[in-house]
Amino acid sequence: MKDEITNNTNHTNSPLRVRSLDYLEQLESEAIHIMREVAGQFERPALLFSGGKDSIVLVHLALKAFRPGKFPFPLVHIDTGHNFQEALDFRDSLVEELEERLIVRKVEDTIKAKQLTELKGKFASRNALQTYTLLDAIEEFEFDCCIGGARRDEEKARAKERIFSVRDEFGQWNPKLQRPELWNTYNGKIHKGENVRAFPISNWTELDVWNYIRRENIALPSIYFSHEREVLEYDGQLVAISKFIQLEESDIISVKKVRYRTVGDMTCTAAVESDAETLDEVINEIIVTKTSERGETRIDDKVSEAAMEDRKKNGYF
Amino acid sequence: MDILRFITAGSVDDGKSTLIGRLLYDSKSILIDQLEAIEKQTKNREDGEIDLALLTDGLRAEREQGITIDVAYKYFSTPKRKFIIADAPGHIQYTRNMVTGASNANLAIILVDARNGVAEQTRRHSIITSLLGIKHVVLAINKMDLVDYSQDVYNNIMIDYEQVAKTLGLKNIKYIPISALHGDNIVDLSDKYPWYNGDSLLHYLESVEVHADINLTDARFPVQYVIRPQTEELHDYRGYAGKITSGIYKKGDQVIVLPAGIESIISKIEIAGNEVEEAFAPQSVVLHLKDDIDISRGDLIVQKNNQPKTEQEIEVLLCWMDNKPLIKGNKYLLQLNSRVVRTVIKDIEYKLDVNSLERIYEFEKTGLNDIVKATLKTASLLPFDSYKDLPNNGGAILIDETSLVTVGACMLQ
Numbered sequence A: 001m002k003d004e005i006t007n008n009t010n011h012t013n014s015p016l017r018v019r020s021l022d023y024l025e026q027l028e029s030e031a032i033h034i035m036r037e038v039a040g041q042f043e044r045p046a047l048l049f050s051g052g053k054d055s056i057v058l059v060h061l062a063l064k065a066f067r068p069g070k071f072p073f074p075l076v077h078i079d080t081g082h083n084f085q086e087a088l089d090f091r092d093s094l095v096e097e098l099e100e101r102l103i104v105r106k107v108e109d110t111i112k113a114k115q116l117t118e119l120k121g122k123f124a125s126r127n128a129l130q131t132y133t134l135l136d137a138i139e140e141f142e143f144d145c146c147i148g149g150a151r152r153d154e155e156k157a158r159a160k161e162r163i164f165s166v167r168d169e170f171g172q173w174n175p176k177l178q179r180p181e182l183w184n185t186y187n188g189k190i191h192k193g194e195n196v197r198a199f200p201i202s203n204w205t206e207l208d209v210w211n212y213i214r215r216e217n218i219a220l221p222s223i224y225f226s227h228e229r230e231v232l233e234y235d236g237q238l239v240a241i242s243k244f245i246q247l248e249e250s251d252i253i254s255v256k257k258v259r260y261r262t263v264g265d266m267t268c269t270a271a272v273e274s275d276a277e278t279l280d281e282v283i284n285e286i287i288v289t290k291t292s293e294r295g296e297t298r299i300d301d302k303v304s305e306a307a308m309e310d311r312k313k314n315g316y317f
Numbered sequence B: 001m002d003i004l005r006f007i008t009a010g011s012v013d014d015g016k017s018t019l020i021g022r023l024l025y026d027s028k029s030i031l032i033d034q035l036e037a038i039e040k041q042t043k044n045r046e047d048g049e050i051d052l053a054l055l056t057d058g059l060r061a062e063r064e065q066g067i068t069i070d071v072a073y074k075y076f077s078t079p080k081r082k083f084i085i086a087d088a089p090g091h092i093q094y095t096r097n098m099v100t101g102a103s104n105a106n107l108a109i110i111l112v113d114a115r116n117g118v119a120e121q122t123r124r125h126s127i128i129t130s131l132l133g134i135k136h137v138v139l140a141i142n143k144m145d146l147v148d149y150s151q152d153v154y155n156n157i158m159i160d161y162e163q164v165a166k167t168l169g170l171k172n173i174k175y176i177p178i179s180a181l182h183g184d185n186i187v188d189l190s191d192k193y194p195w196y197n198g199d200s201l202l203h204y205l206e207s208v209e210v211h212a213d214i215n216l217t218d219a220r221f222p223v224q225y226v227i228r229p230q231t232e233e234l235h236d237y238r239g240y241a242g243k244i245t246s247g248i249y250k251k252g253d254q255v256i257v258l259p260a261g262i263e264s265i266i267s268k269i270e271i272a273g274n275e276v277e278e279a280f281a282p283q284s285v286v287l288h289l290k291d292d293i294d295i296s297r298g299d300l301i302v303q304k305n306n307q308p309k310t311e312q313e314i315e316v317l318l319c320w321m322d323n324k325p326l327i328k329g330n331k332y333l334l335q336l337n338s339r340v341v342r343t344v345i346k347d348i349e350y351k352l353d354v355n356s357l358e359r360i361y362e363f364e365k366t367g368l369n370d371i372v373k374a375t376l377k378t379a380s381l382l383p384f385d386s387y388k389d390l391p392n393n394g395g396a397i398l399i400d401e402t403s404l405v406t407v408g409a410c411m412l413q
Helices: A023-041 A053-066 A085-098 A107-114 A130-141 A206-216 A279-288 A293-297 A307-313 B016-026 B032-043 B060-065 B092-102 B120-131 B151-168 B201-207
Strands: A045-048 A075-079 A102-106 A145-147 A164-167 A195-198 A227-234 A237-240 A253-260 A270-273 B002-009 B072-077 B081-087 B107-113 B136-142 B173-177 B220-222 B225-227 B239-243 B248-250 B254-258 B262-271 B274-276 B278-280 B284-289 B300-303 B309-320 B331-336 B339-352 B371-384 B395-400 B406-412
Touching: A023 A053, A023 A145, A023 A195, A023 A206, A023 B002, A023 B225, A023 B239, A023 B284, A045 A053, A045 A130, A053 A085, A053 A206, A075 A107, A075 A130, A102 A107, A102 A130, A107 A130, A206 A279, B002 B016, B002 B092, B002 B120, B016 B072, B016 B081, B016 B107, B016 B201, B081 B092, B081 B201, B092 B120, B092 B309, B092 B406, B107 B120, B120 B151, B136 B151, B136 B201, B151 B173, B173 B201, B220 B239, B248 B262, B262 B278, B331 B371, B331 B406
Parallel strands: A045 A075, A045 A145, A075 A102, A145 A195, B002 B081, B002 B107, B107 B136, B136 B173
Antiparallel strands: A164 A195, A227 A237, A227 A253, A237 A270, A253 A270, B072 B081, B220 B300, B225 B239, B239 B284, B248 B278, B254 B262, B254 B300, B262 B274, B262 B284, B309 B371, B309 B406, B331 B339, B331 B395, B339 B371, B395 B406
């Protein structure tokens, strides 16, 4: 336990301490409360783990919520096959350290089994196809609730999503039929076939996540920090060179010092130029940065103004 | 640095979305790509100016119709505070959305159009603010530029609103003259209002004291989940996980578990695996009791010398949130924090006119957005507090047993 969680609650023992929580402690307590509601209300929950910083924070919060007990859910990784190796290595070592159960389901297998058609083009992404694999996994394991690391500050459609978001048997979100969600009371009652997506860090911003990672000293995959990488500059964004993107002769490849702000598919996650090698440096860069997280690093959201709303309606996270 | 959660009430015409856009824009919380996206959309419109309201209207239907349908949450920070805005629609047909947004708010910003003064909807928004027990109110008198920055207009609205506030028992009201469109008195004070010597809106939001609103006297701890590792080394470990909704718990406290009424003593308190001597609201903790008793999710652990009511017949103010009407004699599930009990609607006494606060005793049905006084009978004992005294243990939701949808918000009396 002590090895897993940094002891940052020392100050609560001080008699001089005013009985109040700062903003990160409030957010943390709220998130733990939501996770325990999931554990208390559902038979077969799961935690969706991508290897990105938000899901790593979820794991950290789960430790705080449930240790010394085991997690009341497995970690589930929907593997697009287009991952950063650093993120996969990190995932495996984290799971080994935690001694928790990891379920991996591969988009590749779904594509083969269901004869799905992959997107074509330069940065053909499997992001949308993840939904099929996720829904299959939900069916296979009969998950009634999936905990995800989505935040409301990421995007306008997410700003309206509930903390307990009910999906129909096709995994679809219906923004017009959302349940009212009052106080800190979460209604997780569902019919067979439906499931709930629960978002414990809904009220966190990108900066809150980073500040929390710094305060709690949470380890992250190395790609979140400055490193040299071969990249292609495309439409103002830097895309890592990998076997998953199609290069043309006219493409100019350069080596740049970059880091990632989000970790998704190699095909649709762009890097930012950066010298930030430590958490402090990363946070400083974020504070002065003028572009929001999704806009800078997600190639897939720019397609249309309602891109995220459409994907969520179709069962996306 | 702490958190302030606030709701903005007012219709599109009052400039609510523009105000929020202005707060985000002027506090530099809007980033380039978000601005580019709204600039792109604005180009398709006739007037051509950047429409800050577009920052908050998230769903396609809302953009198409130019209205806010659902509660949207927006975030910004200053060095002093993190702010969470619940942006709720203002029309009467969205009363339930405002109730939803108001349920977690520390403060309400109620917008009035300086040209119209205190209107029917101002009254309605104030009534909901009062029903939900929001402790701080800002009356933002907007569009001052359209009334020549007149102090008389400001004063008259203030005098009118004092009357409304008095009837509703609203306190801590701050009156701020603004122009959301031009940014007057939002972040910085504008020199067009030499007669106004109060705070700018943002300055007030940064400085209003909300920590004192957390009740640290009446200790309530709803059990969410029981942690039982059942490993060899932790064979006897049995921890009750939950969030303290109010009050303080200390090691050695004499407690009682409700509704069963079993007494015990707190033997250990843990926060994230670390043992502490005491814990307070709103911390998420694990409590251990000295005695081996049967406790499960839905039980409430309180101090022996400070207990809530434990009853089966409960009067409530109920905001109905479903398209199907509320029917006397129907059964529903009532969820108060982690406790869920079956309940029947025994009686519906009167309907509250949310525009005038009048009680209507003769009415056909209780429909969507109606607020009624009702009596519930629960299938088992429910430990609760009056919403007015302790909202964290007095606000409950009603769930339809067949659709499983949340259909009502109850403020227990």
